[in-house]
Amino acid sequence: MARILIIDDEPQIRRFLRISLQSQQYEIVEAENGQQGINLTATEQPDLIVLDLGLPDMDGQMVLQEIRQFAQQPILVLSVRNQEHEKVMAFDHGGNDYVEKPFGIKEFLARVRNLLQCFANVSTPTVEHQQQGLYINFASRKVLVNDQPVHLSKKEFALLQTLLNHQGRLVTQQYLLKELWGEHHIHDTHYLRIFIARLRQKLQDNPIEPRFIETEPGIGYRFIGKDSESELSANR
Structure with missing residues (x-):
């Protein structure tokens, strides 16, 4: 059972993602701000991270950089930001995929499956x-x-x-x-x-x-x- 960390400050988005991902037998961990997401990445060792960029305590691009200092798990950025430079920056900071809000849940789940499959044999460095x-x-x-x-x-x-x-x-x-x-x-x-x-x-x-x-x-x-x-x- 893959463990997925959702880092998003919107409770309704986290709930929607949690229900959708749990229906696919994934284990879910949630963070409502950037620092909590960084800490849970270290302590919970998720197999995949879903990251919103608009967080209340720090920009998601910074969270992405901080996580990449110690973790190599796949990160799927989920954001309302649709500008090309934001997407390029996210990829340059270590993001593996980018989905714009609003989004279709079937496509989102397909992207999750693809990332988990691609990274299935990649070992996660110990904390x-x-x-x-x-x-x-x-x-x-x-x-x-x-x-x-x-x-x-x-x-x-x-x-x-x-x-x-x-x-x-x-x-x-x-x-x-x-x-x-x-x-x-x-x-x-x-x-x-x-x-x-x-x-x-x-x-x-x-x-x-x-x-x-x-x-x-x-x-x-x-x-x-x-x-x-x-x-x-x-x-x-």
């Missing part, structure tokens, strides 16, 4: 990660090393999260540069070396005997998985 004295909360962007808080810039945190999303697997330099700096910077490997060095320093990670970030010279980087960590300990 928290703990490993060898390192603690990370992706929702609050809180990082501790040996119980001491560590400040990471947005780019450093994004780099750490991208590596962790592929934990135990090699991530190429080109992939990281494209994800974090854009296609025009896929050859600017010096950016990456600088940020990796800063990240290692803040995580107290020795590049010669790494606990977290491993380098494949000339190719990319790997965040050492917990299984790999156990194997290393067993081989010592």
Whole structure:
């Protein structure tokens, strides 16, 4: 049973969506404002998010950006805003589909089914990660090393999260540069070396005997998985 989070400040819209989605055997979670929606995304781990842009506490475009800082679930934007620039902005901020209000419920349900099917095999990153004295909360962007808080810039945190999303697997330099700096910077490997060095320093990670970030010279980087960590300990 897929769990769907509805973020909309209009009770009648939430009720209509809840009844329609429950008739298709979906489990429903509701939020009436943006911050509540962000928090429920972190705690409830929904399989899909339906997001209105006109929220009382913060603009839905900002909510979209905040959610994309720590979650990769499909997001269907549902809004009265029909201007092209709003749609483009929503897609640029990480939205996966866009439906204008008023809408037909049959088309809406078809789009929900399509997104759930497309993302069925995509794993959802965990909200928290703990490993060898390192603690990370992706929702609050809180990082501790040996119980001491560590400040990471947005780019450093994004780099750490991208590596962790592929934990135990090699991530190429080109992939990281494209994800974090854009296609025009896929050859600017010096950016990456600088940020990796800063990240290692803040995580107290020795590049010669790494606990977290491993380098494949000339190719990319790997965040050492917990299984790999156990194997290393067993081989010592």
